[in-house]
């Protein structure tokens with residue numbers, strides 16, 4: 001068998017990263033605007049790459065098949081593993097909730113029906129693939145990625161040719177200080193660089209930590225490139241002052257698309273952007289849905305029979321659907337909350353695992369993340385601060401941009 005290419009693995013990591021986080025970035029970054037947003041996502045990219053590498057380093061002591069769950073239980077014991085699992089499930093659940101709420105609004109608008117009804121129909125139609133099999137998800141994902149790539153290129157090239165530099169740099173409104181808003185972007189940025197449940201998959205895929213390390217770096221670099229292009233194209237077209245209604249709508253994707261539709265003249269570009277946002281939401285919904293589905297099937301011990309899969313389907317999709325129908329709250333708030341919880345298993349736990357294993361086996365062989373303990377502490381501090389920033393923003397202690 002030929003060896004898997006580094007680019008192939010990088011694409012897998014990039015496709016796990018690109019999703020809800022990316023759709024939330026423009027609204028989350030509107031307060032801090034272009035330069036600070038690009039800085040915040042670049043710092044996050046570096047930290048999230050290092051934390052994935054730390055997890056990879058920790059895994060090197062184990063068998064190729066060993067997963068996150070097994071290593072956490074072994075190194076940090078049951079209680080920490082329970083917290084790890086809980087945060088993993090919480091992030092999955094809240095992302096599903098965010099996808100369901102926003103798809104309801106997008107499809108409600110497209111088909112001119114009630115948003116709640118649209119949410120229910122969306123869950124039934126899209127979760128069928130997950131209920132059917134991993135193979136079905138695989139097939140539909142390829143199709144969705146093709147749709148996403150084509151519509152992204154068309155939509156973005158339309159926006160790129162129309163970028164207004166004064167808008168992009170917000171130079172007409174130079175009175176306001178933008179930097180205080182930069183901290184509140186971090187939780188959303190952290191979500192957008194979340195891929196860490198795939199680290200052990202990558203290691204098993206290459207059976208070589210150094211190649212897996214390159215694939216991870218390649219993947220986060222591809223994601224960073226997408227995010228920078230995305231943010232620059234949107235901030236170069238939509239003036240900062242016009243973000244008010246989008247922020248008031250909770251940063252929902254449909255509100256962002258409506259606002260963009262107002263500044264773009266070409267109909268085909270508007271359509272391309274709409275198709276992109278729909279394909280991005282559907283593919284993330286299915287991808288995250290499958291992850292939570294497998295996790296819960298294992299957790300509850302439901303069998304892989306028709307009846308068993310149906311039970312798993314119900315526990316996976318009904319709770320976020322019910323929450324989205326009865327307690328809808330903003331998309332960006334949900335994505336930020338996901339980031340504040342994801343920091344536990346994407347930053348803090350990987351750093352702790354690597355630290356403990358370095359102490360256990362002082363003479364290191366094989367893959368070691370550069371930077372010694374400084375890297376470990378930097379990742380932990382970044383993770384903790386991101387959660388704190390989210391709590392402060394929720395409590396309105398950090399400045400929140402309202403347009």
Ligand SMILES: N[C@@H](Cc1ccccc1)C(=O)O
Nearest residue numbers: 017019020021191192194195
């Ligand atoms: N990066 C994914 C979400 C995610 C978060 C954490 C881990 C895995 C995935 C997105 O933005 O949609």
